[in-house]
Amino acid sequence: MKFNKVLESLVNYEAGKPIELVVREHGIEAKDVIKIASNENPYGCSPKVVKAIQNEAFKMSLYPDDSMYELKEALAEKYGVESENIIIGSGSDQVIEFSLFAKANPSNKILVAKTTFAMYEIYGKRTGTTILKTPSHGHNIQELSDIYKNNKDVAVIFLCLPNNPLGECLDKDDVFGFLKEISDDTLVVIDGAYQEFASFKDKNKKIDPKELINTFANTIYLGTFSKAYGLGGMRVGYGIGDKEIIKSLHKLRSPFNITTLSLKAAIEALKDEEFIKSSIVSNFEEMVKYEEFAKKLDIEFIPSYTNFITYKVKKDSSFICEELMKRGIIIRNLKSYGLNAVRITIGTKEQNDRLFKVFEDIYRG
Numbered sequence: 001m002k003f004n005k006v007l008e009s010l011v012n013y014e015a016g017k018p019i020e021l022v023v024r025e026h027g028i029e030a031k032d033v034i035k036i037a038s039n040e041n042p043y044g045c046s047p048k049v050v051k052a053i054q055n056e057a058f059k060m061s062l063y064p065d066d067s068m069y070e071l072k073e074a075l076a077e078k079y080g081v082e083s084e085n086i087i088i089g090s091g092s093d094q095v096i097e098f099s100l101f102a103k104a105n106p107s108n109k110i111l112v113a114k115t116t117f118a119m120y121e122i123y124g125k126r127t128g129t130t131i132l133k134t135p136s137h138g139h140n141i142q143e144l145s146d147i148y149k150n151n152k153d154v155a156v157i158f159l160c161l162p163n164n165p166l167g168e169c170l171d172k173d174d175v176f177g178f179l180k181e182i183s184d185d186t187l188v189v190i191d192g193a194y195q196e197f198a199s200f201k202d203k204n205k206k207i208d209p210k211e212l213i214n215t216f217a218n219t220i221y222l223g224t225f226s227k228a229y230g231l232g233g234m235r236v237g238y239g240i241g242d243k244e245i246i247k248s249l250h251k252l253r254s255p256f257n258i259t260t261l262s263l264k265a266a267i268e269a270l271k272d273e274e275f276i277k278s279s280i281v282s283n284f285e286e287m288v289k290y291e292e293f294a295k296k297l298d299i300e301f302i303p304s305y306t307n308f309i310t311y312k313v314k315k316d317s318s319f320i321c322e323e324l325m326k327r328g329i330i331i332r333n334l335k336s337y338g339l340n341a342v343r344i345t346i347g348t349k350e351q352n353d354r355l356f357k358v359f360e361d362i363y364r365g
């Protein structure tokens, strides 16, 4: 059978290995497996969310409110924007997809950092567009700016702030300086999947969506409930942008792209800011231990503004990940990004302590 030509250049996203796989392949009991690979919240989600979902489970027989009125109102209030500035996606992943589909095509280009969230490229390729990347791994404003100036047909630029999988983050002032040089017809996607963490650690990294879209009408800010909010399994994300952009993206959204219970979960999660705050505080307390551990083992790490840390290891990263997996610990190998590095999600104290012990054995062994 012949398929669309673009399929030939597509690869699948390498998702974090599920706990079930380690159970099947290594015969370890599920309760003894720890997954610190996909930047989920190790403390779960707000207990208020769990309670609300239990109470409303019977509503799963009903289609969700397709206008997503309540969630949009809650987000609009949180960010000081209007409902018409918001689109809800099945994860912010889906809003990335919409953004590309709305602008990218075989006769133009998109611009990304060399090592950044893989979905920009994967969804980009589906449109047949050309993907331009900076020479440096992370976000380098000068390089992004130079490439942009030399390619007038750039339709979409992605800035991942802070950046997954490296953890670094540009300062807001540098981002705004860069945005001043960008034409009104280039859509700039600011992926704020880890903004809750970055803005807590350093105010200079904070991107306020309202200020962003009011200053630059060609931008869209993406947020997600999968990371700090601990709702990865519910698949809810959002885009905040100028009403004209949001209206166009809405044309690409299938009806009922979020489930009834996912909507409920997100609405409840927004009400429990205390839970988010305490997760973030614990995250950075535990992060310090990861920095100390790296220094002890003489491993170079990237200072992180997220809930994960990237180690540039000296042993083969695939070997390390395999050995950890055999012992029931799942972390993320960055080999597929062309780096001999591993990305570890900051877990709970117990998870981290176990990782340190096993990692040290493997690394020194």
Ligand SMILES: *Cc1c(COP(=O)(O)O)cnc(C)c1O
Residues within 6 Å of the ligand: 039, 090, 091, 092, 093, 094, 117, 160, 163, 164, 191, 193, 223, 224, 225, 226, 227, 232, 235, 236, 237
């Ligand atoms: C996790 C993540 C997302 C989106 O996650 P969803 O679960 O689809 O909301 C987007 N961007 C980055 C950089 C991420 O790490």
